[in-house]
Amino acid sequence: MPIAYLTLELRIESAHSLKDKRQVVRSVKDRLRNTFNISVAEIEVTDLWQRATIGIVSISGSRDYLQGLMQNVERTAVKLANNVGAEVVDSFLDYLET
Secondary structure (H helix, E strand, O other): OEEEEEEEEEEOOOOOOHHHHHHHHHHHHHHHHHHOOOEEEEEOOOOOOOEEEEEEEEEOOOHHHHHHHHHHHHHHHHHHHHHOOOEEEEEEEEEEEO
16 A cells, blocks of 8 residues: 655745744645645654745545645645745655565
C-alpha cells in the first residue's frame, strides 16, 4: 500500500515575528486539510520568522491516485501561499511502499 509524502518549503517575506509566521502557516495548513483528505503538519520547526516547512501525507491503494492528489495539493498550496504573502520555494514528493 503506497504512502505519499510531500514536503513544501515556504518563504514568508512579510513575516516580522513568529506570530506572523504562525498565522501564515496555520492558514495554509487549515485550508489544505479542509480541501483534501490529507494530513498536514509543520515540520522542522525553527525560530526563523521567514522560513517554514510543511509536511503532507496521504495513503491510498493506488499510487496513480496519490500522484494526482499530491500534484493538486502542491498546485493549491502555491496559490494559497501566494494569497497569504508566502512563496513555495521548494517541494519534494516521495513514496513509501508497505
